[in-house]
Amino acid sequence: MIWEVFRQEKQGDYHTHCGNVHAPDREMAKQFAAIQHGRRKPTNSLWVVPKEEVGEIDADDVAFGGTTDKGYRWATSYNPDVDHAEEVVESEGQQAEAEKQRGDA
Structure with missing residues (x-):
């Protein structure tokens, strides 16, 4: 019989799967x-848990995280090639000018 093993390194940490053992x-x-x-x-x-007792739920069974696209929350969805809003570009220019003036003062 196969038994799945989950290990906790320090008290309060999560248990993580570390392997399995074969035992009667x-x-x-x-x-x-x-x-x-x-x-x-x-x-x-x-x-230590019998392998048959470990249940799995995958993306075919349920939609994790809902159905709303929230890709904007992840830095991987940021596209630097997209044109920035005019206000942002103007603001950057104003900030650079203000820094230059502070440096001259």
Whole structure:
């Protein structure tokens, strides 16, 4: 039987998947997990779960984050080649002129 192992490095951290172990029962799986996944890195706790009990929900099952496009929230959607608004360009010019005047004073 395959058991999935999740490791928590420090108390209060999230548990993250670190691998799996093959064991006939829960107690052996916990022992194997402690040996294989708990010794190599700092570990606060391990979760050992039968693989069949791990459920998956993917994008085919549900629309994550709703249906509204919110790509503007991510820097990856910023396109520097698009013309900027006139006010922004004017403001940049005014700021540069103000800095120049402060430097001359």
